[in-house]
Amino acid sequence: MARVRVQAEDFDVGRELESLTHGRTDVGGLASFIGLVRKTNDGQAIQGMTLEHYPGMTEKALEDICAQAHGRWDLIDTLVIHRVGPLVPGDRIVLVGVASAHRGQAFEACEFIMDYLKTRAPFWKREDTAEGSRWVEARASDDVAAERWKG
Amino acid sequence: MVTLLYFASLRERLGCSREQLALPSGNATVSSLVEVLRNRDGGWTEAFAPGKSWRVAVNQQMADLATPVKPGDEVAFFPPVTGG
Numbered sequence: 001m002a003r004v005r006v007q008a009e010d011f012d013v014g015r016e017l018e019s020l021t022h023g024r025t026d027v028g029g030l031a032s033f034i035g036l037v038r039k040t041n042d043g044q045a046i047q048g049m050t051l052e053h054y055p056g057m058t059e060k061a062l063e064d065i066c067a068q069a070h071g072r073w074d075l076i077d078t079l080v081i082h083r084v085g086p087l088v089p090g091d092r093i094v095l096v097g098v099a100s101a102h103r104g105q106a107f108e109a110c111e112f113i114m115d116y117l118k119t120r121a122p123f124w125k126r127e128d129t130a131e132g133s134r135w136v137e138a139r140a141s142d143d144v145a146a147e148r149w150k151g
Numbered sequence: 152m153v154t155l156l157y158f159a160s161l162r163e164r165l166g167c168s169r170e171q172l173a174l175p176s177g178n179a180t181v182s183s184l185v186e187v188l189r190n191r192d193g194g195w196t197e198a199f200a201p202g203k204s205w206r207v208a209v210n211q212q213m214a215d216l217a218t219p220v221k222p223g224d225e226v227a228f229f230p231p232v233t234g235g
Binding site: 035051052053054056057060061082093094114117118119120121122123124125126135136137138 | 156158159160204208211212213227229230231232233234235
């Protein structure tokens with residue numbers, strides 16, 4: 001089972017993670033990742049950013065990534081929440097939560113979901129700096145991180 | 152006809168977010184659509200020049216130049232993704 005949400009509003013981390021284990025006694029490990037807006041990128045101060053996405057495809061891509069994770073590891077539940085629209089430094093961007101019987105599976109699946117999200121889910125960041133706004137360039141290191149899950 | 156969508160920097164560069172396009176005759180693929188776009192004036196030729204880094208999805212699934220395109224399909228072009 002996997003749940004995916006794309007939304008403008010912030011999320012309550014505690015409540016969302018709690019939802020992965022609430023009423024269950026088979027979860028032995030819950031791994032999570034939270035991505036935040038950093039105040040600098042490529043040496044420049046960031047005043048804010050806007051996240052654009054492809055409505056419809058984004059949700060499908062996230063669901064597909066979670067389904068792949070469920071196929072590769074023995075997971076009980078997964079959750080991905082990703083924000084869109086205007087954000088400022090310190091804001092949360094993304095939450096991934098993975099519940100499993102054992103920690104190893106949860107840690108690996110959480111990292112896999114983030115690596116695939118960064119290279120396959122249709123989101124684009126535009127940063128605002130003192131010199132104007134710029135589209136963030138994709139990083140080769142993200143492709144390398146995703147490649148390691150192949151084979 | 153197919154629906155074409157453009158996102159992020161590509162959308163801004165082309166000044167277009169959505170359009171309807173008649174399919175090229177014969178067995179259309181993403182490649183034959185790109186050929187049509189590349190033959191347009193202005194920034195289109197440059198944006199779709201060989202070697203340019205863009206991605207394509209057909210009906211909201213990642214695709215490539217060889218992917219077939221049929222009437223009613225939704226074809227989206229966009230830069231490499233930068234979420235997370």
